[in-house]
Amino acid sequence: MPRVVFAKGEQSEYLTEVKQAMKTRVENLALDCGVHPRTIRDWQREKYLISQKAATSLQKISGIPCPRILEILPDYWSTRKAGQVGARRRFERYGSPGTADGRRRGGLGSYEKMKQSGLPTGFKFRKAIVKPEPSSLLAEFLGIMPGDGGVGPHQITITLNAITDADYADFVVDVIVQMFGLIPSQKTRKNACNIVVSSIELVEFLCQKGLVRGNKAHTPSHSPTLDS
Numbered sequence: 001m002p003r004v005v006f007a008k009g010e011q012s013e014y015l016t017e018v019k020q021a022m023k024t025r026v027e028n029l030a031l032d033c034g035v036h037p038r039t040i041r042d043w044q045r046e047k048y049l050i051s052q053k054a055a056t057s058l059q060k061i062s063g064i065p066c067p068r069i070l071e072i073l074p075d076y077w078s079t080r081k082a083g084q085v086g087a088r089r090r091f092e093r094y095g096s097p098g099t100a101d102g103r104r105r106g107g108l109g110s111y112e113k114m115k116q117s118g119l120p121t122g123f124k125f126r127k128a129i130v131k132p133e134p135s136s137l138l139a140e141f142l143g144i145m146p147g148d149g150g151v152g153p154h155q156i157t158i159t160l161n162a163i164t165d166a167d168y169a170d171f172v173v174d175v176i177v178q179m180f181g182l183i184p185s186q187k188t189r190k191n192a193c194n195i196v197v198s199s200i201e202l203v204e205f206l207c208q209k210g211l212v213r214g215n216k217a218h219t220p221s222h223s224p225t226l227d228s
Contacts, residue, residue, distance in 0.1 A: 003049035003073040010067040015044045018062045033057055034136060038168055039143075048143060049073065053136075129201045130181040141175050142209055151206060151213045155198040162193040169193045180205075 006014070019029060026044075030037040033054040043050045052072060059066050132138050145151070149158040160169045169186070172195055176184050184197045207213065 002052040004052045004055050004066075004069050005049060005071040005073065006067045007070065009046070011050055012044050012046050014064070014067055015040070015050075015058075018058050018064055021064055022062055029058070032061055035140060036168065036171060039140065047147075051136075129199055129205065130179065131205055132179045137175060138179060141172075141179065142206075142211070144172060145206070145211055151203055151211050153213065154200050154203065155196055156202060156206065158195040160193045160195070162188045162191050165193065169195060 015029075019026070022029075026037045026040045030040045033040065033051075035051075035054065039048075042048050043054075055066050058064075144158065145156070148160060149156060158172055160172070162169075173184050173186065176182055176195075176197060180197075180199075180202055182197050182199055182202065184195045187194045187196065203213070
C-alpha cells in the first residue's frame with residue numbers, strides 16, 4: 001500500500017488534531033483505517049509513514065485537510081531495497097548459491113538412495129504454506145517483522161512484551177494462521193512472549209518480499225518500514 005511523506009512532525013500533529021477534533025479514541029481511528037491500534041500509535045510517533053489510504057480516509061471522515069504531501073512511496077519501497085542490499089552482500093561473501101531446482105533434485109536423489117539402502121534419512125520435508133496475495137493484512141505483517149521479528153534459516157520469531165502486548169500477540173498469531181495456514185508456537189519467558197513459526201517455505205517467501213535473514217528482519221535504519 002503506498003505511503004505518503006509529510007514534512008517532519010506534520011504526520012504526528014495531523015493525527016493528534018484528527019483525534020481531538022473527532023473526540024475519539026485510537027481504537028476507533030484504527031477501525032476507520034482498517035489497521036491495528038498499535039499501527040495508529042506508531043504513525044503518531046512517526047515510527048512509520050502513514051498509508052495513503054488511511055490519510056485519505058481520515059481526511060474524509062474528519063473534514064480536516066491533510067498536510068502538504070511531499071512524496072508518495074510505492075508498495076514495499078523499503079523492504080525491496082533492504083533485500084537487494086542483503087542479496088548483494090551475500091553474493092559478494094559466498095558467491096552464487098546455484099539454482100534452487102538443482103539443489104532440490106540433488107537432495108531428492110540422495111534421499112531416495114538412502115531410503116532404498118535402509119539407512120535413516122534424517123530428512124524433514126518442508127511444510128507447505130498458503131502464499132497470500134498482496135493485501136493490507138500482508139503489508140501490516142511485513143511491517144511487524146522489522147521492529148519485532150527475526151528471520152532465521154528455518155523459522156521466524158516475533159518477540160513482544162508478554163504483559164503490555166498480550167492482546168497484540170493474539171492478533172499476530174491470528175494473522176499468521178489466517179494468511180499462511182501455519183500455527184505458531186508461543187513461549188513466555190519472564191516478560192517476553194516469543195511467537196515462533198518453523199517453516200523454510202515461509203522464510204523463503206518473506207525473503208522474496210524483501211526481508212533479510214538475521215536476528216532482526218533488517219530494513220534501512222533511516223527509512224520508515226511498510227507496516228500495513
